[in-house]
Each structure stands twice: as C-alpha cells, then as structure tokens.
Amino acid sequence: MTINLDLFRQHLIYETNTSAEMICQDIKEIANLDRESELQKQKYNRYAKYFGIAIGVCFLLFLVSGIFDFIPLAGIFMIAGFISIIGLIWALIQASKHGKFDLANYRHQVASEIVKMVSRDMPLDATISVRLVLSLPTQKNKLVETIPHPYQSGFKIDTFQDEWLKIRGTFTDNTDFYLTATETSQTKYGWKRSRSGKSKYKSKTKSKGTDLDLTMHYPVKKYGAIQALRGDVVNAFKLPEKVVLKKLKQGEKNLNAIAHIPSEIANDKFSIYQAVTMMFLSTYQVLNLAKVLSKK
Amino acid sequence: MQIQLVWTDITTGKQFNPTLETPITLGKNFQGMPAEMSGKRVSRIVLSDPTVAGYHALIDESQGELLVINQNPNATTLINGVSLPSSTIVDGDRLQIGAFEIQVFLTATAPQNSGNTTQWKCDRNLGFLIPKPCGRTDPTGCPHCHGNPNQPDVYYERSYYPDYGNYNRGYWGHNYYSQRDYYSYNSNTGNVDFTEADANSVAMENDTDYELDMGAS
Numbered sequence A: 001m002t003i004n005l006d007l008f009r010q011h012l013i014y015e016t017n018t019s020a021e022m023i024c025q026d027i028k029e030i031a032n033l034d035r036e037s038e039l040q041k042q043k044y045n046r047y048a049k050y051f052g053i054a055i056g057v058c059f060l061l062f063l064v065s066g067i068f069d070f071i072p073l074a075g076i077f078m079i080a081g082f083i084s085i086i087g088l089i090w091a092l093i094q095a096s097k098h099g100k101f102d103l104a105n106y107r108h109q110v111a112s113e114i115v116k117m118v119s120r121d122m123p124l125d126a127t128i129s130v131r132l133v134l135s136l137p138t139q140k141n142k143l144v145e146t147i148p149h150p151y152q153s154g155f156k157i158d159t160f161q162d163e164w165l166k167i168r169g170t171f172t173d174n175t176d177f178y179l180t181a182t183e184t185s186q187t188k189y190g191w192k193r194s195r196s197g198k199s200k201y202k203s204k205t206k207s208k209g210t211d212l213d214l215t216m217h218y219p220v221k222k223y224g225a226i227q228a229l230r231g232d233v234v235n236a237f238k239l240p241e242k243v244v245l246k247k248l249k250q251g252e253k254n255l256n257a258i259a260h261i262p263s264e265i266a267n268d269k270f271s272i273y274q275a276v277t278m279m280f281l282s283t284y285q286v287l288n289l290a291k292v293l294s295k296k
Numbered sequence B: 001m002q003i004q005l006v007w008t009d010i011t012t013g014k015q016f017n018p019t020l021e022t023p024i025t026l027g028k029n030f031q032g033m034p035a036e037m038s039g040k041r042v043s044r045i046v047l048s049d050p051t052v053a054g055y056h057a058l059i060d061e062s063q064g065e066l067l068v069i070n071q072n073p074n075a076t077t078l079i080n081g082v083s084l085p086s087s088t089i090v091d092g093d094r095l096q097i098g099a100f101e102i103q104v105f106l107t108a109t110a111p112q113n114s115g116n117t118t119q120w121k122c123d124r125n126l127g128f129l130i131p132k133p134c135g136r137t138d139p140t141g142c143p144h145c146h147g148n149p150n151q152p153d154v155y156y157e158r159s160y161y162p163d164y165g166n167y168n169r170g171y172w173g174h175n176y177y178s179q180r181d182y183y184s185y186n187s188n189t190g191n192v193d194f195t196e197a198d199a200n201s202v203a204m205e206n207d208t209d210y211e212l213d214m215g216a217s
C-alpha cells in the first residue's frame, strides 16, 4: 500500500507512480473509505429523520398538554422537543461530515479497471502513473469561465472542468500512452422573481459529458509506415454507440484521439471503460497493421 | 506427447480445437480431476453436460502409444463407436464422451523445431493490444495453458471490437495488408517506400487472407 489515507482525505486526490498491482490495492482502500462513509452518512440521515419525527411529536403533545392545562407535562415536552432539535442538528452535521467522503463510485472503479487493462501489455516491472481526482466536479478551483446567461437576465453560467483521471505508462512495444478524462459541468444560477413578486435564488448544475483524450507516442522504427495509412486511420476508429470521436490527429510520432461521452452515460462505469478500451483497440488496430507495413 | 482435440460444444455450438500436452483428463468437474499425475501437469478439459461424469476419461501416453482410459464405471467412453474401458488411439480417432464427440489428432510435427529434437512451445498470444507469443516451453506460469478451453475469456473486451486483428478482404486495412510486401519504412529518410513495380502481379496470386492470431480461443 502506497496510499496515505489521511492525506487523501484532505484533497480527495490520489496520485502515484507505481505498479498496477499497488495502484489497484490503493484504489481498493479508497473504495473501502467510500463505502464506509456512505453507510455512515445513511445512518446519520436516518437518525436525523427520527429526531425530526420526535420534534413533531413533542410539539403536538406540547400543544395538547397546553390545551388541557397540564403545565408540568407541557414543560417536559418542550424540553424534549429542544433536545430533539439539538439531536437533529448533530445528526445532520455528522451526515455531512461523512458525506464528504462519499465519493463518485464510478471514478475509482473505472480507474482500477483501466489500470488492469493497460497493464496486460506492459512489462512485469513497469510502473503506471495515475492521478485520480475524487473531489466535487464543481469545486472552485475547477471553474474555468463565468458568462452571463444568453437570455435569462440576471442569471449567470459557470463552466467547470474536472480533469478527474490521468493515466500514463509505456507498453511492451515502447509506445507511451497518456489518457485523461475530463468532465465538464455547468451551473446556471441567479435570482428568479415568482408571480407573487418574491425573489428566489435558483441554482442548477448539469453535466455536459466527459472527454476522453488519448495520446500514443510510438517508436517510428517499428510503426513508421503508419504514415501510409494517413487518412484511413479514422475509419479504423470504433467507439460505443453514443460516444463520438471529436478529434483525431496524427503526427509523425504520435496519434491523438479525443472522444466525447454524453452526459447521460458519462457517470456510468461500464460506458467509460468500454469507450477507453475501444480507443486503445482502435489505435492498435492501426499500429499492428503499420508494424506489418514497416517491416523490410 | 502433444495432441490436438477437436469438438463442438453441444450447448453453444462453439468449436474447440486446443492443442494439449498429455496427460489430458476430461470430465464435467474441473476440481474433480487430478491436477498432477506422476509429476506432470494435467491438462484438464471441462465438458459441461449432465451426460458427462465428473471425471470421465483420461488420455495419456504409454510407451510411445496414446491411451484412453475410462475413469468412471457408471460412464461409458466410446472409441470409434465401440464402448471400451481402455484402448489405444491413433490419429483421427473419434471419442464419444457423454454427448460430446471429440476427434483426436496427433501433432507429431510440433510447430517449433530446435535442432533435431522437437520441442513444444506455447503458441498462445499473451498481449491484449499487442499480440506476443507466449513461447513457454513448459506450461507452468502461462495464464492460458490450463488446458481448459471453457474458462472465461480473459480478453473478453475484444468483443467490443469484433474486427480486431482482422485485415481480411472486406475489413479495414485489407488493401494495405494485401500489398504489405511492397511497403517498407526507411528510418533514415523517414519515408514509407512502396515498390510498385511488380506489386500488382504478385499481389494477386499471393493474396493470402490474414488474421492476426489473437490466440484466445
């Protein structure tokens, strides 16, 4: 285990450069923390509900005792009501404390699956460099732009970019790969006036989907003839149904592809894994042919 | 001794044709079959069907001959249609194990010749993206050498890209692949050379279909 969980809790970022096995072990630790926090959050939310019910019951009994002039009893219910209010606040604070570590499951799950997948074509002693960000997608430091809403006056739109995954390594054929996943989300917010004339603050966050960016830097000695395939490379690219190829750029020594996963499946572990795997398979469908053509 | 067994899975219709090292055991229950026999690693084949016994039959070599031995008194093993408790078998013989019909082929001419001794080499490809032959001369440690073709495909993700490694006619890259002998990459100039001169004539007669052997079958 290389992870320092105390340090991880502060920023919710896991960053390392080690063997695939170690990374998967570390991510398992993160998953444990996540699951434990989820359970704790649920537990305190349940407590909060009970205290809420107790407050209501105490208030009702307080009123009833008041009506029938049972003053001492009314006093007891009042005190019990206050205790329940304190209990409710405590439970909510506890729930939010644990809620901070209730992480987006799909992110750490898919990271560990991708690490396992790429490690199959890496030397046994190879290391993989990983950066996995599990903080909120709308955290302040991820804000990239604020613009006024195009037609709702008084409203603004914040755009956030959350580069939550970076994986870098070298395959057995000396090809370097560099993969990033970036989720874009937008928050629309402002004061809305209702029909009765009251102003109300509104804020809504929406995911705009995730971009997968894969760069392969290959040895030209082995794959140089890829130049002959220029223009046909795009036809070898196959992606899952809803995922679109946004960009494909072929340099002399590298190939860069960007695929976009729409928001409705951007938080689905399987969709992300499938898209990433197909990007790798597509690239190697090209490279394996280029290798045959590069031979003398 | 190395032999090849060929059969079709009666439930899935999938054909299997693994090349295996003796001793080979056949049965319904993987755990029920011995993993080792007189110091040799056993190739255990699972035939999932109620008509097959947990440990149904053994194929082993004895004094240069191939022998099949029925392992369960309540089960029958037919050799070319005849039920026998044990029998020698030769190239092309058919075994009936439960509802499975398995054909036996001797692969005496092993793929790898090193000097005058024929040495077995594992021909499975181990890479997922980059096919790399295993090449082990001993199945120990090879993730694909368990001799159990029914184990789940470890590279199941290839199904996301069913054409992967296939440059046959009608598939992506075929035009380049079919003329592969005329391409060469010059690492000094950084150019891809294409010797077009006699490309057309030879490409026609030499147009062997090709599939990168992903070896996971």
Ligand SMILES: [Zn+2]
Binding pocket: B122, B123, B124, B134, B135, B136, B139, B142, B143, B144, B145
């Ligand atoms: Zn092997």
